[in-house]
Amino acid sequence: MARARIILDRDFTLGPVPRRLFGSFVEHMGRCVYTGIFEPGHPDADEQGLRRDVLTLTKELGTTVVRYPGGNFVSGYNWEDGVGPVEDRPRxxxxxxxxxxxNAFGLHEFVDWARLADVEVMEAINLGTRGVEEARALVEYANHPGGTYLSDLRRKxxxxxxxxxxxxxxxxxxxGPWQIGFKTADEYGRLTAEAARAMRMIDSDLELVACGSSNLSMPTFGAWEQTVLTHTYDxxxxxxxHVYYHDHDNDVESFLASAVDMDRFIESVIATADFVRARDRRQKYINLSFDEWNVSYRHDVTAEGVSRADITRDWAEHPPIGEGNYDVTEAVVVGTLMNSLLRHGDRVKIANQAQLVNLLGLIRTEENGPAWRQSIFFPFATMANTAAGxxxxxxxxxxxxxxxxxxxxxxVDVSATWDEEQGQVALFIANRGLEDTADVEVVLRGLSAEKIATASVLTIPDGTDRFAANTxxxxxxGxxxxxxxxxxDGNLxxxxxxxxxxxVAVQVTKS
Structure with missing residues (x-):
């Protein structure tokens, strides 16, 4: 039996739980959009073709913000192709x-979907094949009330x-060399600074995310962040x-410890951003947007977690890419990655699991068929709906x-929250041990446990093994x-x- 001791003190907090930590991602890739969130003619689709079953599961997840439309897709995408009468949109x-x-699904359809799903839109712009003008124009189209060509076009x-x-x-x-129009850090930094200025000339009330390194293994990691922030800090x-973890060479012990690597990744980027702040004597802090993260059920994958065998397609419409059934092991790893994000919630203010449906999805669908929860759905939904305060x-x-x-x-891996208004402490806790149970003592300081509000666990279902998955x-x-x-004695x-x-969520009183 493994043993662990956890001390929680109500006076030692990191700050409020960032609600944007529970985000996801919808890219025009595979079946995430088409036959994922959008399938005209499906028995459960609304008049716009939006799948109600997927909307219901998205709400159940507690998703708060969804990034769109990419991803690698966005670096070759013209947003104008996805607006206007569908019959006039180019293929x-x-x-x-x-x-x-x-282009049957575009900006208007996504905004409508997001409103029905009760999520915030996180829009990505194309800085691969396009630049400052595209960025400025898209903000005007999306956000200006009216009276200009682009805003009136939106109204039309x-x-x-x-x-x-x-x-x-x-x-x-x-x-990334795989990215259409990829750039050096200086090239990207200058372009981004100018695009950001132009966007804010149209709408001053924007929050903007600069691209960090595509993953921790990039040869320019660290230097890229430093150079980009030197150009764009203001x-x-x-x-x-961005990061995707998978089981390298059947090394499940390392795979289960993926959050250790995520911790280091986050802390390295914080250190780099704060170095630029100190060097240039800035006042504000640059926070982190972990806007692609997940585990992959494939072994031969790209940096984005997509099977290399899936990339070469004969120009098919929305072919399946990166689809599979997540198992118990992968769900436990996802839970620990969410623990890592929450533990760094003082600086990680946005996080987007990638992706929402089918492609490495929290949710799976069948064309003209059902939708269901993957194993990784459960730690995400549980934390999103429980973490508070x-x-x-x-x-x-x-x-x-x-x-x-x-x-x-x-x-034993853990994160925790305290909701003073509700009088509740919540622990999100994992046992990485493959065979042994874990005996955990939780010491509460300044608080006393009075009643167990909820206690639930995702583990190997009876009569199965760690590869059990939902279909x-x-x-x-679950x-x-x-x-x-x-x-x-007031502890757990x-x-x-x-x-x-x-x-494990418990009702507490102050002591």
């Missing part, structure tokens, strides 16, 4: 994924009121991070284990009651099964 080749884009196209999109990504992964609010600092002493990729890692036919993986939670004692991610 285009998408070089990023070697598919045919019909059916949206009398402005979309009021306030959160924007300035390009996507512009350091113009942007966030720097982005203040993020608590966690002092953890845990048994550790060795990994080949990330060094030693705690067997259209059956969904054995949250179930965690009975092994006791209150002892929790016994976790092997390979699990759990939530």
């Amino acid at each position: 285009r080749l998408d070089g990023a994924w070697h598919t045919l884009e019909t 196209n059916g949206a009398d009121q402005p979309f009021n999109i306030k959160l924007w990504c300035l390009g996507n992964e512009m350091d 113009q942007v609010d966030f720097i982005s991070l 203040q993020i608590l600092r966690t002092a953890v002493t845990s048994d550790r284990y060795a990994t080949a990729r990330y060094g030693d890692a705690d067997l 259209a036919a059956q969904q054995p993986v 949250m179930k009651n965690l009975d092994a939670v006791q209150i002892e 004692h929790i016994t976790l099964p092997a390979l699990c991610w759990a939530v």
